[in-house]
Amino acid sequence: MAEVARTAGVSTATAGRALGGYGSVSPEARTRVLAAAKELGYRRNDLARAVITGRSDTIGLVVADIDNPFFAAAVRGVSDAARAAGYEVLLANTDEDPHRERSAVDVLLARRVDGLIVAPTWGDPEHLQRAQRSGTPVVLLDRRIEGVDLDTVMVDNFEASRRAVAYLVDAGHRRIAMVTGGTRRSQVAPPGQRGVSTGRDRVEGFLRGAAEAGLQEPERYLRTAAGTPDLSQRATADLLAGHEPPTALFASDSRVALGAVKAIRQAGRTIPDHISLVAFDDADWTGVVTPTITVISQPAQALGRRAAEMLLERISGAQEEPREELLPTVFIERDSVAPCADDTRGA
Amino acid sequence: MAEVARTAGVSTATAGRALGGYGSVSPEARTRVLAAAKELGYRRNDLARAVITGRSDTIGLVVADIDNPFFAAAVRGVSDAARAAGYEVLLANTDEDPHRERSAVDVLLARRVDGLIVAPTWGDPEHLQRAQRSGTPVVLLDRRIEGVDLDTVMVDNFEASRRAVAYLVDAGHRRIAMVTGGTRRSQVAPPGQRGVSTGRDRVEGFLRGAAEAGLQEPERYLRTAAGTPDLSQRATADLLAGHEPPTALFASDSRVALGAVKAIRQAGRTIPDHISLVAFDDADWTGVVTPTITVISQPAQALGRRAAEMLLERISGAQEEPREELLPTVFIERDSVAPCADDTRGA
DNA sequence: GGTTCAGATGAGAACGTTATCACCACATCG
DNA sequence: CGATGTGGTGATAACGTTCTCATCTGAACC
Incomplete structure (x- = not known):
């Protein structure tokens, strides 16, 4: 900057003012400084500026x-x-x-x-x-x-999740499962602070929705620590292989949903005939798979x-x-939820 | 830092050395400085450091x-x-x-x-x-x-694309289309530099592959400026609605593929029975749609x-x-390519 | 016992800006 | 005409670091 000032024939103070856009500079001084700066290939140092300001x-x-x-x-x-x-x-x-x-x-x-x-x-x-x-x-x-x-x-993760469960309940489902990442077990923290609030709130919304519908032991169908597609796939496969498998599944995000869809397909079941699916996050692909997936869309x-x-x-x-x-979230109804076809719905 | 130095009873130079990890400082001076820094809640200013260094x-x-x-x-x-x-x-x-x-x-x-x-x-x-x-x-x-x-x-976008086309040709396809974003028409630049190299190379690979197979007028099946799912969907719909529609489609990336799959589905065609599909990029969903999509995977x-x-x-x-x-790219064969069933394959 | 050398230290310059202050010229106002 | 601004300017301090240099100490070496 000193060199620019010298070339323009002004003080460094004036050059600084012209280059930095503060204080007051006469039009002619400004043009001279700007010309000199361009000629010399001057480039401002924002770091030095930041130190001062x-x-x-x-x-x-x-x-x-x-x-x-x-x-x-x-x-x-x-x-x-x-x-x-x-x-x-x-x-x-x-x-x-x-x-x-x-x-x-x-x-x-x-x-x-x-x-x-x-x-x-x-x-x-x-x-x-x-x-x-x-x-x-x-x-x-x-x-x-x-x-x-x-x-x-x-x-509002809690409310969105509660509603998703209510939606599945309205479709006649009673054995509703949730697969989620986030809430880790092996974690050292006070009970209320385990995991990430997003995961906790969604789980609690799920549990509340289940409770409101009078479902028995909803925790039986809850699978946590399944945050990646692979883990989710395994958790879902596990659910499907169990006694009295769920007729509906709530996936806590789009990557969990991805694993779930894979597991369901590999188990030879179809969505929504054998099992309904609702997922968090309107990932691009949820509108293009068969069937398209009903989701809670987050902005x-x-x-x-x-x-x-x-x-x-x-x-x-x-x-x-x-x-x-x-x-606000938006609940997007697509084709992955069907009325529960299972006769044992009372289970 | 001056205050830290004062508290520790050393000069700012020594404090700087202890805090900045340069020069040489006696162990006891270092501990005194570090203690003073902690006590005063000192936080280094990396900007000032960057100005100097x-x-x-x-x-x-x-x-x-x-x-x-x-x-x-x-x-x-x-x-x-x-x-x-x-x-x-x-x-x-x-x-x-x-x-x-x-x-x-x-x-x-x-x-x-x-x-x-x-x-x-x-x-x-x-x-x-x-x-x-x-x-x-x-x-x-x-x-x-x-x-x-x-x-x-x-x-190597050119080679990967050329091979993808060759793969489709091997499956018997002759009317092979490509949908791509990138290469814009309305652009002011020397001919060789239009668009982004990725898009250009893939188009040229497509054209080379077509030429090597002796296909006529491959440009007829080339749709550019379709870089978003929506644009791609429209371009694909247009291709499908045309006279002598393509029996195979090459999508230049996963978002283009997304639009293409939607268009194909909406046109009532199925993959790969009516039309085969190969896409660039192994997006997570390409392994979970029905059918799974054959892709060129990029690291x-x-x-x-x-x-x-x-x-x-x-x-x-x-x-x-x-x-x-x-x-290197990896060509992942999945289920979206089938032998060409069209009798008019000579067209 | 002198020479050499490495380690430790402090004073102060340096980095490239902006901030502060004093000053001047000039216009405006009563 | 004198008082009062106001826009423009330059000298220099300031920001919070690192760098340079000079100095001092004490150990190692022959």
Whole structure:
């Protein structure tokens, strides 16, 4: 910059003003500086600027796995909203490992991000609260943490799941199973905080829906820790092979549904004749398989966008109470649910 | 840091050495500094460090759309390799807009990324060459640019496509269609550089395969500018409704395939009885639809990982000639291709 | 016992910006 | 005409680090 200033015949202060767009500069000085900068191939150093201003115009984004379609869409939403406001996005994956989440947050904080959007995984969220307290706003995406004062953008997983079960019950089903990832057993945490809120809420919605229908022992048909297609396939196969197999299945996300569909097919059963299926997430393929799958559609991209918007509000100094914002899900009826054909429905 | 130094009773220089892990510090001084830092809640400012060292330990990643499964996987690969080496990833989407690509590169350069991984879209690549020349290494991901000296990691799209067509020809098909996105018509660029190399190479592979089989006017069955499921669905419907409809279809990626499957189903045809299908990309759903889809599988995540590795080599000063690295595709035979049943196969 | 050398330390410069302040010229106003 | 702004400018401090250099200590070596 000093060289640009020299070439343009002004002080570095004036050159800085012309290049940085602050203060006031005469039109002629500005053009001279700009010309000199172009001639010399000058490129601004945003890092040095950030050191001075204390703002990096960057937000940190921490998700479990960008390669999961839900998060990919959410990241896209965050990215779009961020860029529209002149912010860049620093991305980190955790693979649901609390240790990686914590270290990712530490690194992003050291890089002086102006704010953080986190889809928190299961451990102690103290690092998130500390970040917020020390002046870096945090917005939770897709997952809430009880007893923590942070903005949160998500859907009503409990209610959506309860309704899905009610829908299956209305179709006459009584032996309704749920396959889900998330809720791990081998986990050290207070009971209320096990697993990820998304998984917990969906399981509780399932249990509530089952209870409301007076179903006996719904836990008998609940399979957790099946978060990948492969695990889900095995869990579903297990369910189908059991005594009094379920006549309907609720899959907690599209990857779980993928494994479930495979297992059902391999077991020689057909959807929806032998077993009905409802899944979370309107993945692209759910509309193209035979039969098409009835799903609870989540506005993944909009969730990301809203999270970014809320974060940007906080960054610009909004001081209201932390709020939990719920975006609506859409229940899309397709062809994977049929009335229960099983005579033993009373079982 | 000055306060930490004061608390620990050492100079800022020594505190810096203890905190920054450079130079040499006595064990006792180190422990005193670390204790003081912890007590004061000191958090290092990596931005200031980057200003001094000239290295930000950050790489910029520019792709068309993170919400596309191929790129999501590639980004994951880049991210993993980057983190393993202590680098962070700054992400940008272009939506295939050359203007956005250029401005994204400009912003990332201003943030002093140590290197760039770009899946280049169609316009003039001068900004990429300039970045490389001015000392920020650039690696091209998934797409090459002719006549440009940049490292590139991709697959052999031409050969994979040629083989896919040959496979269909071997099954007896003569009216083979291709639906693809990418190659736009309304584009201002020298003929050889229209569209994105991936799309061009696949089209040329298709044409070569057709030529080798002696097929007449293969262009008649070529539909470009159908990069989204919706556009692809329309293009496929159009093909099916035409005179002498194709008996086999080659879809240039999984999203195109999705639209094609929908169109085929809506037209009342079945795969593979009426029409065979081969698609690029082993999307998760291609193994679960009926019938399962025969695909050319790309190692998307490995492409990202290799791109990051090559970039890191350049960053650490490797000076060899730029190279183009091809990762192998895998042709996965499933159930969407059947021998041609059409009597008029000579047409 | 002097020379050499490595380890440890501090003072202060350096990195490339923005922030602060003082100053000037000039217009505006009463 | 003097007081009061206001836009433009430059010198220099400031940001929070790392880098450079000089100095000191003590051990090892012949």
